[in-house]
Amino acid sequence: MLLQVKDLTHYFGGLCAVSNFNLELGSGELVGIIGPNGAGKTTIFNLITGVYRASRGSIVFEGTEITGMKPHRITGRGIARTFQNIRLFNNLTVLDNIRTAFYSEAAYGPLQALFHSGRYRADEREIARRSFDLLSIFRLSDYSGEISRNLPYGLQRRLEIARALAARPQLLLLDEPAAGMNPNEIRGLMDFIIWIKKNFSLTILLIEHQMPLVMGLCERLEVLDFGETIARGTPEEIRSNRRVLEAYLGEEQKP
Template identity: 55%
Template sequence: MELLKTQNATMQFGGLTAVNDFNLSIDEGEIVALIGPNGAGKTTAFNMITGVYTPTKGNVIYGGNDITGNRPDIITQKGIARTFQNIRLFKELSVLDNVLIANHLHLKSGLFSAILKLPKYRREERSIREKSLALIERVGLLDVINEKASSLPYGKQRRLEIARALATNPKLLLLDEPAAGMNPKETEELTEFIRVIRDEFNLTIFMIEHHMQVVMGISDRIYVLDYGVTIAKGTPYEIQNNQRVIEAYLGVSEDA
């Protein structure tokens, strides 16, 4: 069943067209990758889907509903979460506090209940803490639960950022270059981690990634952008053997 679709999504900045007529379709449970050279428009496509930008033209359809132009917080509440190329954690807060903050999205108590710490608010706080502890354990960070985010190795910081996104209870998780800056061992562990969370959390995953080992090893399908235009889409095998993709990455034909 189709979960996410973009219809001719276009983003222009003045006279520059960053993404042009982007048509994407992702089914529930898939892992789909978006690749392309630097400056191809990949993060702009993410930003249109998550409400950071409103497309100049076209639509974003999620779960059969048009979410074009919705605010990022509304889109998150609807079930779309994302991470960023540059890790955005509360670096001076603990692992637990980072996840607790994300879980507060689901608080139903108002400001009045929170200030007076009424029974309903205290019950919600206990529930959120229990959920946060369970999530931290499931992503393998229980041993560093009280450590500051800034003190974690890079791979665990990335895992924490993903855990924080998972705390919003998404159906669709967007990962922006999750393997950026990782060594080979961390990259291998991350690849397996993405597979595990897709299955355990019943997720659909859409990711931008430059690390071809990750892309080819984990993706069901791949879209390729170049100068804001989709030049190819298909399975990993089809993309590996696509002449236009080879030329976009290498700048020369395969024969040359």
């Protein structure tokens, strides 16, 4: 079991955003979380990555309790994520966006950085090399010196995923990767997700509203409504689940 979430509960003041959420992720799975807006999906991501501290419950990653750890430690253990609204380092170049994510990979300390020691040079060369490899895999090499704010939307999405993969995570959390894409682009994205999953041997947990993507891609689904899990199962089971139709899909299918 790669990730084990048990009875995860989170309150914002008096409001219960996530209530007794349970999830087990095996290595190599591709699981989706769906649910209406405000159901608590992104909150779950924020709890897993340590942005929020859970009010109750536990999160175990690779047998280690990571509940309450600082975000950068959790990332260091092998969980990476992207964001619902792209959060690149806007004024930095494409290359520097990637290199920033190699922060914990370099071993040189502050003094070696201040005086640009041999260790610094060696580590920086290695970081640059790996960053360029990553950029070329994601076909972003031509933009390495470009300020990331100036990239077109699709490339920004791709860069964000590349940045998330820089630290070689085992678990990738994708928060609405298809937001703002047309059906054609979504098909491309589906192939892309399958491809990175295979090539980077990833386990993927994703949040998405686009039903074609979720239904076509995910092996299992968790359906949330008002912070509670109302259904779980394969896409086929979810499609015909009455509670889900009522809470979520139902609204689209009403005559």
